Amino acid sequence: MTTTENSTNPSASKQRVIKKYPNRRLYDTDTSSYITLAEVRQLVIEREPVVVRDAKSGEDLTRSILLQIILEEEAGGAPMFSEAMLANIIRFYGHAMQGYMGSYIEKNVQMFTDFQNKISEQSGVGGTDAWAKMMQMPNPMMPAGYTEQMQKMQEQMQKQTEQMMSMFGLKR
Structure with missing residues (x-):
């Protein structure tokens, strides 16, 4: 440098x-x-x-x-992206909304990361294996409302994505 x-x-x-x-x-x-x-x-x-x-x-x-x-x-065996998701991402290349899609995905991933950090802080489970340890705990040990918050967040992200895609004539 x-x-x-x-x-x-x-x-x-x-x-x-x-x-x-x-x-x-x-x-x-x-x-x-x-x-x-x-x-x-x-x-x-x-x-x-x-x-x-x-x-x-x-x-x-x-x-x-x-x-x-x-x-x-x-x-490596446990993919994060489905074929349908990858195909939809590919469809956005060259599209007028390509830049928007990138920032949309980035903001949603950041929101998810912030949520994970908040749950880790609240649960007192630290370290790089915090989520693995938390997910192995019985449900009563999970922070209050964790499952509901996670489900609401997932539904919100899915709804936003479907709305955005339908604006451009793209469907699941």
């Missing part, structure tokens, strides 16, 4: 820079060692600010690497 980049973007100095070489290897400049895609995934899970740059050109490849991680996770 150059001095110019640091001076124009104060948060850039806090990012962990990973260089991608033509042989597809990833080099962590923080630890001065090669790392795997799984290790980049772990950095993301740990909320480590990461930027991936082409070692030769300096081009930002972060999105590409994050998409590659998602692709590997989806192929």
